[in-house]
Amino acid sequence: MTQLESAKAGNITDEMRSVAAAEGIAPDRLCSEIAAGHVVIPKNIHRSFSPRGIGKGLHTKVNANIGTSPSRCNLEEELAKLDAAVSAGADAVMDLSTGGDLDDTLRKILERSPVMIGTVPIYKSVSRMLAAGRTCVELTADGIFDEIETQCRAGVDFITVHCGITRQTLRVLKGCSRMMGMVSRGGSLIAEWIARNESENPLYAQYDRLLEIARAHDVTLSLGDGLRPGTIFDAQDRAQISELVVLGELAGRAREAGVQVMIEGPGHVPLNRIASDMKLQQGLCGQAPYYVLGPLPTDIAAGYDHITGAIGGAIAAANGADFLCYVTPAEHLALPGVEDVREGVIASKIAAHIGDLEKGMPAAWTRDREMTAARSRFDWTAMFKHALDPEKARRMRNQSEDKDREVCTMCGDFCALKTYARAVEEK
């Protein structure tokens, strides 16, 4: 039985108990939200780790993408990225490898990871074709589903599947005057396959087959947004929204089949459209968990897109996004290194935490309260403890000339807290 099937039957699983405890909510409330499709617990039946939930009423989660490519293929580096992401607080990691021994890479990542692992199966399907001197157009439906099944058997917890790229949504896309066309790798490969084979997307046409595989291993489907905008100019156009409508329909079918499902979202979105994008998804997709990339409210900050993504992510989370895919400083420029991964995760964690404050999560408010209390009494040990990145906070403080004095360093002798304390002292 999948977590969803158990929840529908009213059975509280060990995973639900574990997630409820971590979130500080009642297990039966969590069970109801899972049954309604508002929460997922991505955890493959073949894996064993401490699971986390994603969705309504839970803390906002963060994903980090890692993976080899043909031009940069070093398994040790990817494992170091995995470690860096987890130690910085990532709740999930996606292996997007396209270079080297793909099966071995995924296996090593699954073995090592203490958090949920996701993949985009079509990447490996196509990588294998390219390595054999062929193209994605030559893939068969059976080949696509076989790769998905292989990865589900290997233990992947969630998979991105671009089921919403269909003849109809591509027709809508052609009618949009986009500046950036398609920027989804997986989505564009499906688009090419559809166009060249003059056939419907197998992930859509044979969606029940996908559901059957996912159900057998309790793999959570992450319905990919192949038509997400790649610039703020393309945001919320008819292509993006018609795909979201299809994803909403498919989410409903997944729930009926007992398969856990979440929806992927943009991307590049002007600041004032981020909140409405979150609300639209909630309405169109029956409050399925929403997994967004960024969003990025400007296109000009290459080299600093982790900051741009944190700005968009905070507003997204505050308005209901459940799961933030990180953006690293390397976005749009290069493949991220270990330090980029770390910076990207921390930036997304800041956004997620601000979202949690806005969502009224008691634990988030407690953490800010404890930090404030520590700050007001100059308790550096407690400040480091409550900081998002205790190690960096401690390192920066220790570089300060005033590190051994009871001042907060910025003000030095002009400490406002102490000056004000003197001002209100009884004489």
Added chain:
Amino acid sequence: MTQLESAKAGNITDEMRSVAAAEGIAPDRLCSEIAAGHVVIPKNIHRSFSPRGIGKGLHTKVNANIGTSPSRCNLEEELAKLDAAVSAGADAVMDLSTGGDLDDTLRKILERSPVMIGTVPIYKSVSRMLAAGRTCVELTADGIFDEIETQCRAGVDFITVHCGITRQTLRVLKGCSRMMGMVSRGGSLIAEWIARNESENPLYAQYDRLLEIARAHDVTLSLGDGLRPGTIFDAQDRAQISELVVLGELAGRAREAGVQVMIEGPGHVPLNRIASDMKLQQGLCGQAPYYVLGPLPTDIAAGYDHITGAIGGAIAAANGADFLCYVTPAEHLALPGVEDVREGVIASKIAAHIGDLEKGMPAAWTRDREMTAARSRFDWTAMFKHALDPEKARRMRNQSEDKDREVCTMCGDFCALKTYARAVEEK
């Protein structure tokens, strides 16, 4: 005549023409906004540089704070910070020095800076007292005004003056159960002075004297928010708002006296209160330009508060903030180094630019459009040109394995743009 007096008389000055040209608006429209007190051009009559405007209808500006302290006092380092701030795009720099030869430091900064320079005169007044083994309580009203006049004669373009710390607003503060009391250095010094001398704040009681000095040199007053919240728990309490009411009254008096004036704002503010804080200021202060610090929507991100500040700053600017004071990664931990200054300015520039997109500034949209166009045609030279930090973007790209290939590096052989182009090719 000050810029405000000229504007009221309908005289378009060279400064107005220069600012209007840089902003891409009509000089007479700018002149009307200055006359109404919605825009200021901080530029001391004794200085010569290319001025910038701050306020309604103009691009959002960014300030960087630099300055020596008794424990870290190196003029060369401060000048390097000035250069770093300016090269990263700062529109203003504040010299907050409290250590070493204060007059010489300010003079050197004024000589070297191509942008407007601000100070907090009370810092120097108190530094001199402390250096002489005395306390701020011993300052006299004459001493305070003499220091202000000295700095205005030296050429400072805008000064922060904590005129809103009064017996009445301090009484309101005492009635608030704040976690962090006062976190404004200048504000707390005035509070101590008031308490110990049992007298009203000279900057409030003798406000006309301040106006006379400012008017004589066309120094813009930046009315400091001594009661700004120092944690999200203290935001928008009665203390903060009663000070803002006083600042609104004082802004009106400044305008009547022909003195340019802007208002300083928080600080630590929960995300969902940032927009309302901007609207409140506009209403209470007759749309005087609003100069905010951050704001920071969480307290737990020490080491990354430039990111937290960019999140708050973007929302503030989108809702009408005119001038963002940067926050560096060192905030709450140490004095910023040169690299921190650079990172802080860039983070604030991202926030300012996102704010400008939301404000509908045509030049901001053009820049994003040009970046998108460059990206869609793989034109790296143009992408670097339009990037907020061309140097960093180029450096990161050049570290990539794929730097000599016409791919955008992240996707490599899986370039979505190219795949989709193949998909829609005519057969």
